[in-house]
Amino acid sequence: MKTKDYRFAAKTFILCLALLQAVMYLPPQADVSRKASAEQRSVAATWMWNTYAIWRDKDQTLQYLTQNGINLVYLQVDKEIPVDVYRTFIREAGARGIEIHALGGKPYWALPERQGEMYEFIYWVKAYNNSSRSAERFNGIHLDVEPYVLPQWRYDQDTVIGHWMDTVSGFVEEVKSDSYLTTGADFPVWLDRFLVPDGKGDTTTLTDWFFGRLDQITLMAYIDNAPDIVKAVTKELNEAAGKPVIIGMETMDNDEANTSFYALGRSQLTGELNTVVQALSGHPSYAGYAIHEYDSWVMLRD
Template sequence: MKNVTVAVGILFFVLVFFMESIILPEGKVEAVEVDRSLATWLWDTKQIETQPYEVLQFLEEKQVTDVYLQINRSIANPSYHTFIENASMKGINVHALDGAPNWATSKGEIYQDRLFTWLKDYQMNATLAQQFKGVHLDIEPYHHSGWTNNYQRTVAFYQDRLSNGKERADNLRLSFGVDTPFWFDEQSYNNRYGIGNLSEWVIQKADVTTLMAYRDRADGGNGIIALVGREMTFAEQIGKRVSIAVETGQISEVPYLSFYEEGSAIMDQELLKVSATYGTSPAMNGYAIHYIDSWMTLKP
């Protein structure tokens, strides 16, 4: 069983992240190299001090290309320096992760400014190998009471944060990524940013949009493939990139949101199905696995 699991995992990464097939005019099939990312979130920043080797070993084994590292300003810069430099040596890009629902409020500018002030200082005092390669915002404004009580105002604050975040990330020459749920394509806005679809607005703003398509199967009307269809189509139309994220943590109340019960082999199989649909799309950036702690303990 273990050998089967390993084989499936290797097959997944080879097929999804490194090789795709194209059909030549003569009808021959030729494999071509593609650049696909595999990302994960590291929320417990102290792990870069308490178990950096275990974390990096796991990331390397899973062929992770990008890590979204939660910024904890109580951790000394040298700890970030060491971890990011070691990650860089393994070809892993580390992105500065931050954000919270209260960023989509009138005080959100203050919270975001703390991140970028710290990040600017950090980048100036780090070597190239020790620097972050991107900024990744996870704000999730729908968890704030304003989403229900004053929707348009809350959405406008959220858009403020993304607009400002993109501008400041560009100034630091960093890529700008955003987490959004798949159902943002059903949300509209009508405020100082105009009138439109919220999902489309976010995809236009971010360099890479990570769609939290938390389901444990690829197919069906409530499967991953169907849930991200609109976003993939729109991203293709405007030349933007999208990553598809899945969950591995335990969610007892709604188990179909996560691969916790199914395990890593089934997750790999389902993502192969997603790749069969979107693998050749120019909008397909890759996959993101939420999150490293639960992924590390996910059953085979």
């Protein structure tokens, strides 16, 4: 082989190697196809607040999620857990068809003086994704900020709502500034009681305002029977105008009457869940269901 042929072959090899590395370490924007494909299927989700389950009981956790048809997990970010634990879990979950969204939130994140913690959470997820292979990355970021439990809600509701709106706007803006990560959040089913400016000289419900900014909404329809769940979410589903809405159901012992399947058990949860799915599956905004939360769900009596 002539010298110039060696040079050509070397250049070709280097180019191929660079392309291979680019595929292995795609930036977050390249996950858009995975996001699009996930939105075409019905969501079966759960919250995982106890992140140690992916470290201590990884195989058992993945087996339970798979056996119960879960394809989306809201996984709380715990910075004390080594990043390699996240990488392994997300990679193995993805091989089973399960997406993982980073979960974070505190009620006080809605307050201006505490929003910095939310941005630190977002920065951590982005840094993690940028240092991980495509199959090991979070597909979205899921926000759980419930400021209505704060003392300020009782005496200055309007101000707290304004801060909450600013929090969600800032969340979406920061996440979307340099990524295609899905933005999602949890909300109660009664926010349609509050009217807020729609930015066009009129008013709209607080629920509709949130719908207009996020990719995905999870309604915490924490009621222990299917007819009342369907009734509670119908208005929000109509307001969503085709945007994905996931219906959340409770299994924790929260000491509130008629809100949880904790005392009713697994069979009752399954039956009511099937009724909800059957009733709502034809609605263009119904995207699936979510069970709150993993540890309490696993422990439900049959």
